[in-house]
Amino acid sequence: MPEHQSNTTLAAAADLIRKADGTIFITTHAKPDGDAFGSVVALTCALQKLGKQTFPCFAPPVPAQLADLPGHDLTHTLHDNLTIPDCALYIIVDTGAWSQLEPLRNILEPNLANTLIIDHHLSGDIPAAHKVIDANAGACAEIIAELLDLLDQSSGGAVWGDSGASSGSNSGANSGGGGDTTIAQALFVGIGSDTGWFRFSNTRPQTHRLAARLLEMGVDHADLYARLHQTERPAKLALLTRALDSLTLLANDRAAIMSLTQQDFKDTGAREEETERLIDIPQQVKTIQVVALVTESTTVTQEVPLLCDPATATPGAGAETTGETAGGTAGGTPGKTPGAGAGVRISFRSKPGPNAINVADLAAQFGGGGHARAAGAKLTVPINEAVHRVSQAIQAAFNG
Ligand SMILES: [Mn+2]
Incomplete structure (x- = not known):
């Protein structure tokens, strides 16, 4: 598979989202992992807070540990009788490869001119019109967090709301605020999963800064770890x-x-x-x-x-x-x-x-x-x- 590269900026991607006039379809690779799941859920929550109609859709199976997490109830899982609406924008996160999206290919392929890929993998073969690829990101959720900051700044704080993050990058904010932590938790699942809970070499200072912000927003990392990784049979x-x-x-x-x-x-x-x-x-x-x-x-x-x-x-x-x-x-x-x-x-x-x-x-x-x-x-x-x-x-x- 060829390497794939950005053909646009995250700021332009944020613009695409702002200007999308209609439902926004959001998906990721089949059999989502923590990063795929967290990226979809965080983006979905954020766009809903911006007043956007969304249609987040997973190609199954969604692992049980993920399906139990907050935000899963916002999403659809593909099945034979699922009616997918026509959408104004199609967003694919955490992959750019057809081989990982076969169940959704017939939905996506006619809409590539209105498709945005946000990914951190080296290779991909989906010729979407808009691609933001950052192979240095430890997780796709790191790129999503940056995107949410951009959307937050242009909406007077509508994205993070009372969950605590102010518009700045790493300042953190009112810890202990009892706001909606679904976004924060989803992003933490994303970065925690893809970095082996911050052990792998893809972990970078930015990863830890984001983690710190998310903890300040009320994420219980030990509870998340136990729910994701200490539930084996x-x-x-x-x-x-x-x-x-x-x-x-x-x-x-x-x-x-x-x-x-x-x-x-x-x-x-x-x-x-x-x-x-x-x-x-x-x-x-x-x-x-x-x-x-x-x-x-x-x-x-x-x-x-x-x-x-x-x-x-x-x-x-x-x-x-x-x-x-x-x-x-x-x-x-x-x-x-x-x-x-x-x-x-x-x-x-x-x-x-x-x-x-x-x-x-x-x-x-x-x-x-x-x-x-x-x-x-x-x-x-x-x-x-x-x-x-x-x-x-x-x-x-x-x-x-
Ligand atoms: Mn990933």
Whole structure:
């Protein structure tokens, strides 16, 4: 997928929104993560405060932890009988890739002249008329926060209202004010999710300044963390055990690959979405710079060849797992039986540093994409073959 770049400014984007005469459609990548969800909810709330009609729409599934958060009730989730109105402006946040918007493509494609993309990913292929891309932003929610400041300034404070932020950038404001904290909470979910709760290298001073502002507006960060990340089922631990059992070290212990088959999911009772963040575990080892997780997936179908999916690239949005290692090469654990008819989902992570491996490049070799530190791809090959190919690509990356 090509790199995508801004063709307009955030100020011009704010103008587009102000001038939109009619309903504003707001969406994001299918299977929204915290950043996608938070960006959509915060923008929706803000535009409603400005008196705009909005039609926020998620392509399912919306993870249960997110659906329980404030603001979800403002949104629609796509289904066969959902009537989508004609809109004056279409806004796509946190992606610019058709592969992540297939369920909404027939809505968006005829309206690209009235479409605004706000994104922080490196690559994208949707030729929208208006694009604001900031790959330095730790989360799309950071860009949304800037946009809300612009809209707030031009509306006499209508956006932030009594939730506390004054028009300035980082001054914070009346802490403890009992105002509407839905926007603040949504933005915090966005930046917290995409930065691994402020651990990943995409965290920048601006991220912390925004976080501080949001805390001053009344966000309870510990409660949010618990609601998002401490609500797993015991099956998650069983799946973790399987993933670690499959782990193979590569490139003189500088990389690790894990795999999960459909049999692993059956045996443990875990669901595919419960692979999330398993990929972070091997990074605890000092020498390990790159981790790959190859998951046999029922949602990657054989009919679609080489679908790329930068959605899996967002830190915190992991789609992972692995199958089993092919006979001969990487030498993983023997004996898992790949299921029939499923494709595989590959997730990559890498640590920053002087000789850091760019996993967006690695994912691109498999038709995927994402960020330098977190990327993903989908393949429709047997899992053993996928593990074999990914292992070789990783070896080659270290040899190159
Ligand atoms: Mn994001």
